[in-house]
Amino acid sequence: MSPLVRVIVVGAGCRGEIYSRYSIIHPDRVKVVGVADPRKFARTKFQQLYNIAEENLYEDWRILAEREKCADAVLICTPDVLHKEPAVAFAKKGYHVLLEKPMAVSDSMASKKITCHVYDKWMSAIASNCPFLSRITKLNLSLICFNLNYSSNNNVLKLIDKNPQKTQSSGVENGRIIIKIYLDRVKQGRVGWPLAALCPDTLPDIETVSEALRTGPYGRCVYECDNDVCSNQIVNMEFEGGLTAAFSMVAFTEDICKRKTTIYGSKGELSFKNDEIRVFDFLTQKATNYVVSVDCPKNFDLSGHRRADYCLIDSFISAVAVSLL
Numbered sequence: 001m002s003p004l005v006r007v008i009v010v011g012a013g014c015r016g017e018i019y020s021r022y023s024i025i026h027p028d029r030v031k032v033v034g035v036a037d038p039r040k041f042a043r044t045k046f047q048q049l050y051n052i053a054e055e056n057l058y059e060d061w062r063i064l065a066e067r068e069k070c071a072d073a074v075l076i077c078t079p080d081v082l083h084k085e086p087a088v089a090f091a092k093k094g095y096h097v098l099l100e101k102p103m104a105v106s107d108s109m110a111s112k113k114i115t116c117h118v119y120d121k122w123m124s125a126i127a128s129n130c131p132f133l134s135r136i137t138k139l140n141l142s143l144i145c146f147n148l149n150y151s152s153n154n155n156v157l158k159l160i161d162k163n164p165q166k167t168q169s170s171g172v173e174n175g176r177i178i179i180k181i182y183l184d185r186v187k188q189g190r191v192g193w194p195l196a197a198l199c200p201d202t203l204p205d206i207e208t209v210s211e212a213l214r215t216g217p218y219g220r221c222v223y224e225c226d227n228d229v230c231s232n233q234i235v236n237m238e239f240e241g242g243l244t245a246a247f248s249m250v251a252f253t254e255d256i257c258k259r260k261t262t263i264y265g266s267k268g269e270l271s272f273k274n275d276e277i278r279v280f281d282f283l284t285q286k287a288t289n290y291v292v293s294v295d296c297p298k299n300f301d302l303s304g305h306r307r308a309d310y311c312l313i314d315s316f317i318s319a320v321a322v323s324l325l
Helices: 014-020 040-050 061-066 084-092 168-187 206-215 306-324
Strands: 005-010 030-036 073-076 096-100 124-127 148-155 232-239 244-250 260-264 268-273 276-281 286-291
Touching: 005 014, 005 061, 005 306, 014 040, 014 073, 014 306, 030 040, 030 061, 061 084, 073 084, 073 306, 084 096, 096 306, 168 206
Parallel strands: 005 030, 005 073, 073 096, 096 124
Antiparallel strands: 148 232, 232 244, 260 268, 268 276, 276 286
């Protein structure tokens, strides 16, 4: 029987919630024993869900990192700009680390090497959610072990109306979109993402969501405000040995939260989309199709990449459990 893995969660937002939910589905495999988050509402919610002792609730993750080690692994789910510091601190403490992507948010941070003490049987995983991910059977330490040259181009695409004056019809359309995206979800009881992002300090309901839309940034039209979120991103990468990769991300597509990948080799090419993998042999000129099936509990869904999240945390917990034998 695999040993019980004890984890602490740094950042009790949407990502912290979804990974921690694994312990509810598999209480015999993992237990959440501590949480660090500056919001009292989030800490209390975690305490009630996972029966966390009062002495293991922290407003500041630094205090948790400084105290005596109290778990086997840490799930770092803080905002993007706050990833690096806790990752290094807990790694030095000897925790296995699951770090939400990205490790860096700027060129200056990405160019700096992260150095820390690496302990025997210590593991680190970067949480990058891929819907086609099946099961990782073995997880090896890979903490910036390759040199990566990259160039990036980010653009914000805005549709500019020739007549910038707001009209009654455009206001009505914005209202319909808001109702569809947010309020209809509340009525259906779907209070995970994105509603959890609107109401980080309280449970989402009609009243709190409506108030957040009236007073917060999510009720504004993205084309008529100071929105600068990237809607189109292109990244070209060159790895050691000459391998190259091109990554393109577009916000406005038919499929939402879907990925398509193609790998070109000297003997053939491999492509996959959703649950289907296609391998084409250049020599035989024949293609073989495979369907990937991943069992994922329905109640694990808080986002558009449910199965990827489940496989990722399942693989991480499995790897940590092996290290404890």
